[in-house]
Amino acid sequence: MLNEHDPFNAYQQASLDARVAAANPHDMVRMLLEGLLEELERAAGHMERKRFEAKGISINKCLNIVHGLDSMLDLENGGEIATSLNRLYDYCSRQLISASVENSAEALQPVTEVITNVREGWANLN
Template identity: 65%
Template sequence: MLQEQDPFNAYKQTSLDARAAAANQHEMVRMLLDGLLEELSRAEGHIEARQIEKKGNAIQRCINIVQGLDSMLDLENGGEIALNLHQLYDFCSRELMKASIRNEAAVLGPVVKVVGEIREGWENLN
């Protein structure tokens, strides 16, 4: 409830909504990847702090973002790049589940690395 009443969080959400509404497809993917990296960091902190419910919520948000990114792929026309991204997103989903089940922050490391590299690739697109 506090977040709903917090003017700063309301401003951040409004700003994010405005950016998303104006974003083209490439900008949207970059925004999702940035959000995923932020949520992965939160999930790691929750695991280390033994905040199980918060960890579960953060990992679920991560999985939702990964599934959203995967659903944006055009596997019929995207060729090898789309297939490779699909396989990387599948890897990330499986590792996120493993991190959640095991409560091991270290399992998130490879996911952060993969997502960071994907994000870097999108950053280099014009």
């Protein structure tokens, strides 16, 4: 939804909406992985600055992205790769919750590493 009080955010949202509408499933996963890495960085910054409400919002966004990625998996037909990704996404979800409870930016690092590796693997599929 456009926000007339914040034109920059409205522009960003419109741009994102256009990219999502034009994305194929491969591009959608790539965008979700990129967005997750960006939000992890924001969450770490909020933790370091003790901005607890903003941290909670960021962690929730991260969890939603991880759950979105997980929901795109075809566990019946995706074989070992889908099963492994499902396990990784489950680990990331648990680690995000733990990092949030502990308010530990360092505890986000394993998630960043896992998602960076998944993103690199995904990029190599092209």
